[in-house]
Amino acid sequence: MKKICIDMAYGKGTASVHVPEGNLDKIFRVHPWEPLVQPTQAVEQSLLNPIGTPPLQELAQGRRDAVVVISDITRPVPNRLILPPILETLEQSGIPREKILILIATGMHRPNEGEELIELVGEEIAEKYRVENHSGTDREAHVDLGISEEGVPLLVDRRYIEADLRILTGLIEPHLMAGYSGGRKGVLPGVCSLETMKVMHGYKVIQHPLTVVGRLDDNPFHLTALRLTRQIGADFIVNVILNERRELTGVFSGDLDQAHRAGVAELEKFVVDEIEQPVDIVVGCSGGYPSTRPFTSASKGWWPPKKSSNLAERLSLPHISEKAWEVSLFSSGE
Template sequence: MKHGGPFELAFGRGLLKLALPQGAEPTVIRKALLPKLFDASSAIASAFANPIGSEPLARLVVGRRSACILICDITRPVPNRLFLRVMIETMIKGGIPADRIDVLVATGLHRPNEGVELEELVGDPWVLKTVRVTNHFARNEHDHVDLGHTQTRGTPIRINRLFADADLRIATGLVEPHFMAGWSGGRKVVAPGVAGHETIRTFHSARFMEDPLSVQCNLVGNPLHEEQLQIVRKVGEIYALNTVLDEDRDLVCVTFGEIIASHLAAVDFIADTTMIDVPRRFKTVVTSSAGYPLDKTYYQTIKGMVTPIDILDPGGTLIIASECSEGLGSHEFRQAQARLVEMGPEPFLATLTAKTLADIDEWQTEMQLKPMRVGKIQLYTTGLDREERRITGVELVPSVNDAIAASLERHGDPAVAIIPEGPYVIPIYRRAGL
């Protein structure tokens, strides 16, 4: 944390500069600084050669007939350009034919990434020319294998056939706080990443979403995490490459190995630098949706509303800036938002609690209820039309600076918390001395 300027928020592909009113008392909350891996290629090579809980990659590929590599979709800024080629080259050198190697975009129930966007996501033309790169479609029933149900909660296990049937399975991703599953990456790239819609919609039903342990940075007793672990064990042998980035989107940590062990190692690395103790709550909190690519839609923006609520004083004001360059989100999400605005928060929630399978994308609307229960939510955006703005269900503001000034005056408190990187930082309220 710091108290001096300049004050900026991540917004789109740039920064939104803040001009605070005279007398404001700002506290900037951001991740602790971590040393960059300036030789990223060497760090990745070392991770492959010195894995966690498995043999080195060069040995893993020997004798395999096929391979499937999972990559996250465009909503995660994973540096695929740094590792995909070397991973594939190692596979080919080890005897796996290039035409038996698939790179599968783990979209979950998000839209596919195609054309120029897919080129940006993969980050290396050689990869696109050498192997198949395809998107996962959770609604295509015939694309999935049925692996039964989890033992604890009976979640149906439907996994993309390309991944389930591959001789060598590798998930790649970014480890960062996730507002339901605790942390992203690892097992989450498999489910919901390449799971069927039934699996995903079960995860996002109210019995999981409203569980008090389904929160950011928590894996202990988290029902989503526990189900994900059961699913990856059911699939069988899976390995993972996990990356951690700093605010500049530069690599600061990379781990490789058995999917559960290597993911936990990355979580251990990042946890203390991401969860920031804050000795007070604030009546005015200003945050972002972490800029591009996370702030492309209002759907993703809700993550930035949820993560700081522990430091929002009840009845306070949370101001979030998000470009929303692609608008609101999916058709199903628009429908859920319209129902929220029409019905109101409590009646809307009541319609969800009896469902075994959530309607597609309505879970993000359900998550929006959490900050709305604490205080007033205000949104600054440049990317929504009039109807989309109406069904956000929050108050739209034309200026972040004016909204800050009005909030400070309204609450009679000059203190303001500023979280430039939005949901990538988790402020935790802890009174001094505790």
């Protein structure tokens, strides 16, 4: 029987899956999506014409300092593209360069240093600006804001809390618990402590039937994270969406919720597809590097089939973990 060869992202390369032609039901992938012709200009225009807030330049005027939160190395955010316009706007608005902090939202991941830091932001930014890692295990580095009405202990990075202007950047993509990444996730879990995440990433939240990929409405993780991030404070966000080749296809800046929702609405046109019938086997992948680090990020490959009732009897996930020990900061008892 003739076999069909399907190449799947695997580490920094690909892995081939050979399926008998008669056994292949459907290939699900991101729909074809052209990148922005002038991506830098798109970022600049997004800062000038945000959704739900004044322009960043206006927000930055009169502020004594600023923190710009970025995702860590496990997320393919085009920082070298989006950071320069943000940083330039802040300086032009009167915030001195030495008063601008780029804070890496590691959440529960390890710090990004050395070559990883250069890969993350580029050599020029790494040399000219303060770039520091959040540390979720350093309790003294957090401000204790008490326990929320949902029972979440709120301990947030002191550098974020004390900043006069708070900017979140990030990538919008489907997410197992949050529905979609980006937006509020820059703060929670990005710059919160391990104590906070023991609850927000704990069993009671994860097992909730509405804590699922691709859903925001009625999703308890999303709603709690959004409310708490608003309580903590976020002045401006810059979120992006990418095509399968990880080229910039959209920039959504402004209000924490409104800009994020606009990005999700655009993304769903290209990443949502219909499942016509149950199948016996699903083969998925996490999208390759950098989603191969840490190992937990590789689970992205089975999020959609895992949450689709009666979709498959068996799941297969080709995965290569460069740092297998980067599994979790939780102990076995948590």
